[in-house]
Structures are given as C-alpha cells and as structure tokens.
Amino acid sequence: MxxxxxxxxxxxxxxxxxxxxxxxxxxxxxxxxxxxxxxxxxxxxxxxxxxxxxxxxxxxxxxxxxxxxxxxxxxxxxxxxxTTLPRFCGSNPIQTEGMKCDRRVSATFKDAPGGQVLGPTFDYTHRLLDFKLAADGEVAEAPIGNTTEGPTPHIMSFLDREELIQSEPIGEETPADLTRTPLELPASRALRLQSLTRADEGFILGMAYSTQRGYARNHAFVAELRIGAVVVEMNIPELGFSIEIGEITVTECETVNQFTGSKTEPPQFTRGYGLVFGMTERKAISMALVDRALRWKELGEDDLGAPAQDEEFVLYHSDNIQATGFLEHIKLPHYVDFQSELELIRKLRREAQTNIAQEAAQ
Amino acid sequence: MNMMSDPNAARKGWLGLLAKSPAVEVAQLWLALKIKPAHKVLRKPEIGGVMVRGRAGAVGAAFNLGEMTVTRASVKLVDGTVGHAYVQGRGKDHALQAALMDALMQTAAAEAVDAGVLSPLRAAMKQGKVNRAAKASATKVDFFTIVRGED
Known part of the structure; x- marks a missing residue:
C-alpha cells in the first residue's frame, strides 16, 4: 500500500x-x-x-x-x-568486418590473417600497483609499427566456408525493441542479445562463469575478440540514401562451442555472440557465453536446469536499473504497510497468549 | 556498394565526414572560411537518438545494440539549394554548419568549402586512423616456435 x-x-x-x-x-x-x-x-x-x-x-x-x-x-x-530523446530512426546494422581494430585476438587460430593484435590491454600486466601514477608522470609515446592496409576478416568466416560452423539465420530487418515493447517470453534471439548487451556486467559475468564451472555444459573457445571503431550508417528519408552518421567503438566476441549434431544436422560447431558499446571486453566475452547457453532450445540441447539456460531468470534479473529500482524502494517510507503488519503480529500474539492461558486453565 | 556507380557517392562522402568529425574542428574551420551565406533554416537543429543495430554472429539477424546521440538540421540557401545534416553527438552548431556546407557543396562555393574545411577534416581523420593503426601494429604478436624434443 x-x-x-x-x-x-x-x-x-x-x-x-x-x-x-x-x-x-x-x-x-x-x-x-x-x-x-x-x-x-x-x-x-x-x-x-x-x-x-x-x-x-x-x-x-x-x-x-x-x-x-x-x-x-x-x-x-x-x-x-x-527516454527524453526523440528517436530519429534505426541504423543499418554495423559491419564489424570493416572494423578498424585496436585489438584483435583469437584463441583458436595462431596465424589468423590480420594477425594477433594485443592493443592497449591489461593482459600480461603483473597487477602490481604502479606508484609512479600517484606522482605526476609524463607518459612516453607508445611505439609505432608498420601499417599495412590489409583486411581483418572474421575468423568465423573460415569455419563458415567449410560449413564447420552453424550458419546464422537471417531474421527481420527491423528487430523487436525491448525499449518500446515490454520483454515477453519466450524472447527471440534479437531480444535476448539486446537485453544482454545492456545488462549488468557483474550479473552477466557471474552467469557466464557458472556455465564454465559446469552449470550447462558449453565449453567455449574465443574464436575472436576484436575492439575498434566502426562507422554507423543510416538511411536518411529526406536524402533518399544512407549516409554515415558517426563512428563508435565496440567490442565483439565470437565463441565457438562443440556441438555433436542432431537428427537433421551433422556435427558442427555452434556460436555464441557478444557485441557491446565501447572497450568492454569482460562484458562481451560474458555475453557470448550467456547467449550460447540460452540457445539450448533452438539447438535441440537438453534443459539441464542450469540458471544460465533459464531465459526468464537471466533476462528478468540482469537489468541493474530495474533491479535497483525494486531493491531500493524498500528503504522508502512503508509506514502504513508496516503499521498493519505491526497490528497483525500484536493480534496474533494476543491470540496465542489467550490460547496458552486457556490451555493452562483446563 | 560500388562507389563508382553511385551517383550520390560524393555527397555521401562529405556528409559522412562532417558527421564523424569533432564539432570543435568543424566550427574552427567553418568560421575561418568566413562564408556567411544567406539562408532559411528549414529544420532547427534537433537532438535525438538513433538506435544502432548489430547482427547476431556479425552476419545473422539484426538486433538493437543501443542508441547514440545524433543532431540533425536542414537549411535552404536563397537560390533554393537545400542542405541536410545528421551529425554525431549533441552539437547544434555542428549540425547547422554541416547543413550549410552540404548546401554550399552543391553550389559554386563547393571548391572553397572543400579546400577550407573538408580537406583539412579529411586529412585529420586519416592521420588519426594512421596513428592508431601504427600503434596497434606495434602490438602485433610475432610468433616463433621453440623446438622441443631430443632431435
């Protein structure tokens, strides 16, 4: 109340x-x-x-x-x-194939065309506090290498060519949008991905970690992790053609998972996908693992009862703003609710004491 | 898309360049150009959101990744030439200046705008890309195999 x-x-x-x-x-x-x-x-x-x-x-x-x-x-x-911004339109899907990669690594192919590019990473640092940063310090310029204008094809495209990886079905060009219509279950993969990419990093990390520890078996390899700038194109009605309206940095993670095949399909690898705004590597990898775990039904896998397979559990509890809103409202005044609870407990106690007194009298 | 066969390729090029360039740089170069064409504002600069989409597995079904801020504006020069702009971010001046330049690029002033604003923006953008690519390239791993075993 x-x-x-x-x-x-x-x-x-x-x-x-x-x-x-x-x-x-x-x-x-x-x-x-x-x-x-x-x-x-x-x-x-x-x-x-x-x-x-x-x-x-x-x-x-x-x-x-x-x-x-x-x-x-x-x-x-x-x-x-x-929510105060008028929505102009939706963009054309970004082409991560054409990303200008700051970082691009593959855990599956050592000699990937385009190479293994570490980029500005925390990996291989010793995680020792750097007290030089506590003082004002000039930063040396990062070394530069030779740039070769070569393409950086997606690693998955090589597996795709041999049909070793499950192909991605083409869906609707205008995907459902959970910011416009409330999320209903079962959710399409497009809605799941939208939900995951804006989900709380800690929650998604925990869910992804649970799949690695055995709650829904899907041993994932990071086929590719790339971070860099991609242009955003949008069709402009008043012009009658599409133009670039900006450039954003995104992190993309593609995982390869084992799949033994089904009655209709030969053994093939399957995919998990993570795509997140900014340099957000932990989140993108987590997203790919959780995406893969949630795909059990469409891949004909067993429901192992794992939390990460439960789309209602994952999607309805991963939004930190919804969660915060509901969680924190309990600290706001509930004086009247509590007053009635207080009266109820006093009444129950009175009744209990009366009963005890009556039993003692008998 | 084949750029050679696209009749709108040139206009796409400058609109995209103006959209992606930092508002501060656009303003500096535009003001230095000192061209002040008489114009009517058809659409006042308006800040809005564009839903950016991605594809599942990079190649599959489209999904909504999240929005980005975009500002748009439209102008009409006295000779009737219309200019449009959609630029990244929340720069109202940026959008208006870009729309004016879009209009001017369709007139005799095109050469001056290209030389004074677009070329420097293009060069700055290219330099920025080259610098990042060079730093990325320096972090490329050169594998060597350590021979193991008895012989």
Missing part, C-alpha cells in the same frame, strides 16, 4: 545540498572536469554507455561525475536522459 507522505521537504533540500558539497569533496583538491573523466576513466565511461544503452562519451562522463563515481547511478541518469 502506498500513501502520500507530506513533510520532509526542507530535510530533502538540505540533504541534496549536502550531497552536492560531498560530491565536490575537499575544495583544496582540484575539481575533476568532465573531459578528464572522459579521457582518463574511459573504461568507466564505456560501461556507463553500454549499460545506459546510449553512446555519448561526454554525457556518460557527466553522469559519472554527478553520481560521484557510482556507475549504476550514472547508468540510471543516462537511461533517464535517453
């Missing part, structure tokens, strides 16, 4: 004023600029864009500043802003 509660306005105003002051922190320390957050906390910015489901690094950086670094609060701010 919800009852409007009046009063507390002054307390709320003062709480928010104090929040603003605490956000600023010690004024003898320089204030952070939005540009500094955008440039120097880029991976936090990327996470906010991915889960906020809006690609705009400046807005994401502003949201992080406003949220005092609470990324879920920042994602909430971005989601709220997103």
């Amino acid at each position: 919800y009852v409007a509660v009046k009063g507390g306005e002054r307390a709320i105003d003062n709480a928010h004023a104090w929040l603003a002051e605490e956000r600023r922190g010690d004024t003898s320390v320089n204030e952070l600029s939005v540009a500094q957050i955008r440039e120097q906390l880029a991976l936090a910015v990327n996470r906010v864009m991915a889960e906020g489901s809006l690609y705009d690094p400046d807005l994401a950086a502003l949201a992080i500043k406003q949220a005092r670094g609470d990324l879920i609060e920042a994602i909430f701010l971005i989601r709220a802003y997103r």
Whole structure:
C-alpha cells in the first residue's frame, strides 16, 4: 500500500545540498572536469554507455561525475536522459568486418590473417600497483609499427566456408525493441542479445562463469575478440540514401562451442555472440557465453536446469536499473504497510497468549 | 556498394565526414572560411537518438545494440539549394554548419568549402586512423616456435 507522505521537504533540500558539497569533496583538491573523466576513466565511461544503452562519451562522463563515481547511478541518469530523446530512426546494422581494430585476438587460430593484435590491454600486466601514477608522470609515446592496409576478416568466416560452423539465420530487418515493447517470453534471439548487451556486467559475468564451472555444459573457445571503431550508417528519408552518421567503438566476441549434431544436422560447431558499446571486453566475452547457453532450445540441447539456460531468470534479473529500482524502494517510507503488519503480529500474539492461558486453565 | 556507380557517392562522402568529425574542428574551420551565406533554416537543429543495430554472429539477424546521440538540421540557401545534416553527438552548431556546407557543396562555393574545411577534416581523420593503426601494429604478436624434443 502506498500513501502520500507530506513533510520532509526542507530535510530533502538540505540533504541534496549536502550531497552536492560531498560530491565536490575537499575544495583544496582540484575539481575533476568532465573531459578528464572522459579521457582518463574511459573504461568507466564505456560501461556507463553500454549499460545506459546510449553512446555519448561526454554525457556518460557527466553522469559519472554527478553520481560521484557510482556507475549504476550514472547508468540510471543516462537511461533517464535517453527516454527524453526523440528517436530519429534505426541504423543499418554495423559491419564489424570493416572494423578498424585496436585489438584483435583469437584463441583458436595462431596465424589468423590480420594477425594477433594485443592493443592497449591489461593482459600480461603483473597487477602490481604502479606508484609512479600517484606522482605526476609524463607518459612516453607508445611505439609505432608498420601499417599495412590489409583486411581483418572474421575468423568465423573460415569455419563458415567449410560449413564447420552453424550458419546464422537471417531474421527481420527491423528487430523487436525491448525499449518500446515490454520483454515477453519466450524472447527471440534479437531480444535476448539486446537485453544482454545492456545488462549488468557483474550479473552477466557471474552467469557466464557458472556455465564454465559446469552449470550447462558449453565449453567455449574465443574464436575472436576484436575492439575498434566502426562507422554507423543510416538511411536518411529526406536524402533518399544512407549516409554515415558517426563512428563508435565496440567490442565483439565470437565463441565457438562443440556441438555433436542432431537428427537433421551433422556435427558442427555452434556460436555464441557478444557485441557491446565501447572497450568492454569482460562484458562481451560474458555475453557470448550467456547467449550460447540460452540457445539450448533452438539447438535441440537438453534443459539441464542450469540458471544460465533459464531465459526468464537471466533476462528478468540482469537489468541493474530495474533491479535497483525494486531493491531500493524498500528503504522508502512503508509506514502504513508496516503499521498493519505491526497490528497483525500484536493480534496474533494476543491470540496465542489467550490460547496458552486457556490451555493452562483446563 | 560500388562507389563508382553511385551517383550520390560524393555527397555521401562529405556528409559522412562532417558527421564523424569533432564539432570543435568543424566550427574552427567553418568560421575561418568566413562564408556567411544567406539562408532559411528549414529544420532547427534537433537532438535525438538513433538506435544502432548489430547482427547476431556479425552476419545473422539484426538486433538493437543501443542508441547514440545524433543532431540533425536542414537549411535552404536563397537560390533554393537545400542542405541536410545528421551529425554525431549533441552539437547544434555542428549540425547547422554541416547543413550549410552540404548546401554550399552543391553550389559554386563547393571548391572553397572543400579546400577550407573538408580537406583539412579529411586529412585529420586519416592521420588519426594512421596513428592508431601504427600503434596497434606495434602490438602485433610475432610468433616463433621453440623446438622441443631430443632431435
């Protein structure tokens, strides 16, 4: 039961004023600029864009500043802003084949055409705190190599050519959109992918990890992980043709999983797919694993009762804004609800005591 | 798509370049050009979202990846030439300047706009790409095989 509660306005105003002051922190320390957050906390910015489901690094950086670094609060701010934007249109599907790769690695083929490009990675670092960063330090320019204008074909295309990998069915050109119509189950793969790409990274990571530990057997190889810039094209009605409307950085992960075949299909590898805004490698790999686990039905696999196979469980609990909203509302005033609970428990106790007294008397 | 056979290839080229270039750079070059054509604003700069799509497995069914911010504007020069722009981000000036340049590129001023704004933007964008590609290339792994066994 919800009852409007009046009063507390002054307390709320003062709480928010104090929040603003605490956000600023010690004024003898320089204030952070939005540009500094955008440039120097880029991976936090990327996470906010991915889960906020809006690609705009400046807005994401502003949201992080406003949220005092609470990324879920920042994602909430971005989601709220997103709903105020008129939707112009949908883009043409991005062509990750033509990505300008900052990073591209394959765990399955050593000599992939285009090579193994590590990019600016944390991999192979020793995870020791670097105290040089605590002091002001000049950064040396990164070494440069010879650039050869060669294509970087998807690793999967090689397996596809030999029909060793299950082919991807072509779906509708205008996919269903969970921001327009509530998510209903069973969900199409397009809806599952949309849901997963904006899902909470921690939740998806945990789900993916559970599949690796044996809850739904699908041993995944990372056939390819690529991070880089892709152009976004959109058809412009007033022009009558499509143009590039921008360029975004995305992370794409394609996994290869064993599949023994079915009555109608020969043994083949199957795919899991992850595609996420920004440099968001952990999330993209997790997404690919969870995508694969959720595909058990269409691939004719057994339901092992694993959480990662349960689309209702995964899709209905992976959105951190929905989860936060429901979770945190319980801290808001429930005085009337609780009053009735209190009365109920007192009544039950009275009845119980009366019963005990009666039994004792008999 | 075959660019040679596309009659809109040139216009696509400059619209895409203006859309992807940073608003600050576009503004600097545009203001330095000092061309101020009389025009009517057909569509005031409007900030909106575009739903970016991807494909399952990079090649399969389309799905919604998330939105991006885009600003659009349309103008009409006094001679009737119409210019449109859709640019990345929330730059109202950026969209208006791009729409004006789209219109001017269809007039005799095309050469001046190309030389003063588009060429420098193109060069900056290319340089940025080359720099990143060179750094990426330096992180390419050169495998060598260590011979194992007795002989």
